[in-house]
Amino acid sequence: MQQYLLRRIVLLLPTLFLALTAAFVLIRMIPGDAVTVLMDNSQYSKKDYTDLRQQLGIDGSIPVQYGTFMESIVRGDFGKSIWTGQPVMRELITSRLPITLELTFFATLIGMVIGVPAGVIAATKQDSPIDYAVRVVSIGALATPGFWIATLVLVLPSYWWHWAPPFGYKSFVQEPWTHIQQIMIPALIMSLALAAALMRMTRSMMLEVLRQDFIRTARAKGLQSRVVVVRHCLRNALLPVVSITGVQVAILLGGTVIYETIFSLPGVGSYLYEGVSRRDYPVVQGVTIMLTVGVILVNFVVDVSYRLLDPRVRY
Amino acid sequence: MGVSPAAPAQLPVGDLDLAGGRRTPGAGVWIWHFMASKPLGALSAAIILAVILTAIFASLIAPYSYTEKAGLALKGPSASHIMGTDKFGRDQFSRIIYGSRSTVKVGLGAAALATIVAVAVGVTSGFIGGLFDSIVQRIVEALMSLPWMVVVLAVMTFIGSGTSTVILVLGLLAAPTMSRVIHGATLSVREMAYIEAGRAISASPARLIVRHVLPNILAPIIVMGTLAVGNAILAEAALSFLGFGITPPTPSWGQELSGSGRQFMQVAPWLAIFPGLAISITVFSFNMLGDALRDVLDPRLRNA
Numbered sequence: 001m002q003q004y005l006l007r008r009i010v011l012l013l014p015t016l017f018l019a020l021t022a023a024f025v026l027i028r029m030i031p032g033d034a035v036t037v038l039m040d041n042s043q044y045s046k047k048d049y050t051d052l053r054q055q056l057g058i059d060g061s062i063p064v065q066y067g068t069f070m071e072s073i074v075r076g077d078f079g080k081s082i083w084t085g086q087p088v089m090r091e092l093i094t095s096r097l098p099i100t101l102e103l104t105f106f107a108t109l110i111g112m113v114i115g116v117p118a119g120v121i122a123a124t125k126q127d128s129p130i131d132y133a134v135r136v137v138s139i140g141a142l143a144t145p146g147f148w149i150a151t152l153v154l155v156l157p158s159y160w161w162h163w164a165p166p167f168g169y170k171s172f173v174q175e176p177w178t179h180i181q182q183i184m185i186p187a188l189i190m191s192l193a194l195a196a197a198l199m200r201m202t203r204s205m206m207l208e209v210l211r212q213d214f215i216r217t218a219r220a221k222g223l224q225s226r227v228v229v230v231r232h233c234l235r236n237a238l239l240p241v242v243s244i245t246g247v248q249v250a251i252l253l254g255g256t257v258i259y260e261t262i263f264s265l266p267g268v269g270s271y272l273y274e275g276v277s278r279r280d281y282p283v284v285q286g287v288t289i290m291l292t293v294g295v296i297l298v299n300f301v302v303d304v305s306y307r308l309l310d311p312r313v314r315y
Numbered sequence: 316m317g318v319s320p321a322a323p324a325q326l327p328v329g330d331l332d333l334a335g336g337r338r339t340p341g342a343g344v345w346i347w348h349f350m351a352s353k354p355l356g357a358l359s360a361a362i363i364l365a366v367i368l369t370a371i372f373a374s375l376i377a378p379y380s381y382t383e384k385a386g387l388a389l390k391g392p393s394a395s396h397i398m399g400t401d402k403f404g405r406d407q408f409s410r411i412i413y414g415s416r417s418t419v420k421v422g423l424g425a426a427a428l429a430t431i432v433a434v435a436v437g438v439t440s441g442f443i444g445g446l447f448d449s450i451v452q453r454i455v456e457a458l459m460s461l462p463w464m465v466v467v468l469a470v471m472t473f474i475g476s477g478t479s480t481v482i483l484v485l486g487l488l489a490a491p492t493m494s495r496v497i498h499g500a501t502l503s504v505r506e507m508a509y510i511e512a513g514r515a516i517s518a519s520p521a522r523l524i525v526r527h528v529l530p531n532i533l534a535p536i537i538v539m540g541t542l543a544v545g546n547a548i549l550a551e552a553a554l555s556f557l558g559f560g561i562t563p564p565t566p567s568w569g570q571e572l573s574g575s576g577r578q579f580m581q582v583a584p585w586l587a588i589f590p591g592l593a594i595s596i597t598v599f600s601f602n603m604l605g606d607a608l609r610d611v612l613d614p615r616l617r618n619a
Contacts, residue, residue, distance in 0.1 A: 018457030023466060139606070143599035145549055147556045148591035151572055155580040155587045247459075254464030258553055276468045276559060288469045291462045299460055 004307060012300055019292050024069050078286030083278050088286035092268060097290075099169075099267035100256050106187035107252055108245070111194030116241065118195070119202025124229055126207060134199055141196035146255065150189050150262045169266050186259040194248045201244050205237035239309060246302030250295040349611060356607020359600035366597050369412055370419040377409035381566045392585055399585040407586065410566045411593050417555070417567035418548055418597065421481055425547035428486025430540045433493035438532070440494075441501030442524055452498070458491040464553070471559045481560050485547050493539045500532040507531075534612035538605055545601035552594050568594045
């Protein structure tokens with residue numbers, strides 16, 4: 001196990017390096033650049049042009065810019081926000097990240113709690129009305145934009161009953177009940193797409209495992225149906241489900257931009273939104289790097305837990 | 316490597332030879348068969364066709380122009396404005412009709428770009444194999460781990476928005492995941508006897524790819540391409556919703572729902588309902604069609 005962990009950690013480095021390089025290339029590849037766009041849209045004078053380029057680390061040739069970009073990542077210093085003058089890294093870690101982590105954690109938890117059992121039930125009752133319901137709901141949930149559901153949640157109750165979720169973010173210490181509503185409503189909406197994806201995956205994996213010989217053996221031994229389903233079948237079917245959860249968490253993290261903006265939660269996502277709206281490049285770049293690293297770490301944890309969950313998986 | 320056991324997408328040597336050749340049933344027969352066995356898929360195809368025709372003939376279908384003040388502001392659905400009017404008194408039905416243009420353009424454009432890139436990368440990487448394949452696949456993995464929404468927004472900040480940027484970025488970001496499936500398909504086709512036979516008569520790699528590999532992996536390409544359209548539409552809607560996608564005054568469904576209009580939606584909820592329905596129904600149709608095509612063309616892909 002130790003050796004495996006070590007190998008996996010060593011492999012983490014090239015992945016991080018490649019992903020960050022990809023982020024750099026995608027951002028700079030297409031013609032036009034930060035300062036030109038900024039000049040078009042704001043009050044900056046021509047005199048500031050070179051200063052600004054230097055400050056943003058885009059004054060040199062592409063290889064030099066790449067060096068500056070990588071150096072800032074290694075040092076953990078993403079520069080200061082053009083707008084507030086605050087160091088991006090400190091703002092992210094002290095005030096933004098906790099909210100986003102809380103939101104993503106609960107969204108993932110709710111998604112799994114809904115998605116996995118629904119998938120199991122649908123598979124054990126294949127082609128029953130419950131199965132059809134689960135399939136239609138999941139394919140529908142995947143096609144419905146989460147931001148639309150969120151908009152409806154804000155708009156319809158206020159139209160019908162003049163009720164709206166509490167606005168103005170409060171921490172758990174300040175007002176626990178307000179905080180719980182503020183986190184749980186968006187977390188529930190965010191979890192829908194994840195739940196739908198997990199339902200589909202769990203269902204199809206369960207169907208596959210349920211047809212295997214060892215399930216027939218377990219039933220032949222006279223084991224209770226529930227024991228067969230949960231202990232024999234689910235444990236084997238869950239592995240791919242774990243891996244899809246890793247991919248989905250990446251989508252959830254990206255989605256926080258939408259949900260934090262709609263529900264005015266001051267997390268990483270709304271920080272990115274503010275950064276993009278104000279063309280605050282250090283903020284945008286810092287958030288991109290942080291979330292990319294975050295997603296890679298999540299995938300790392302998923303891979304390792306794979307190994308822990310399934311003794312058959314050998315690398 | 317951290318390759319998940321679920322990932323290796325399985326391989327299509329479809330029984331249905333779409334590329335022509337052997338006794339392939341005619342297109343009419345095939346469509347009839349598809350409609351009979353997959354009614355929901357056929358319905359979805361009809362909806363998609365309707366959306367595309369709406370986009371092409373928007374100016375003939377829409378009763379008003381999308382900028383014209385067609386009536387009183389914030390009025391609910393009525394005979395003259397079946398989906399009500401917005402804060403400027405513009406006819407929402409007409410705006411949704413015109414909005415289908417951005418949806419179709421971005422959805423089809425991004426999916427086409429993603430498919431071309433994914434096929435080019437997946438097929439060459441899988442066909443050449445060896446060290447080249449390993450390196451390309453590591454890069455693909457790294458790209459797959461990018462949080463796409465974040466990267467799109469970052470790109471928008473650096474180079475500005477606009478329809479072609481949206482298509483370019485969404486297409487490029489969708490390509491890696493797709494190329495993974497196509498790569499898997501190529502790997503299996505590569506081992507087939509007919510490829511070996513082709514090599515034996517010294518066919519060039521380019522000829523082997525174009526004449527023998529591509530026709531045999533057409534099924535997963537079509538399925539993945541269809542599903543990619545739905546995803547691109549959702550992504551475009553989310554971007555426009557945030558205000559970074561299609562730039563006004565060009566209408567787009569996501570933009571109709573955008574945050575700035577929310578105080579009006581609280582008194583005029585139809586403004587929130589119809590654009591969202593338009594997005595959901597269209598995406599749902601592409602997903603259903605993709606699923607149906609997968610069942611018909613390539614049953615082994617079901618878990619992908």
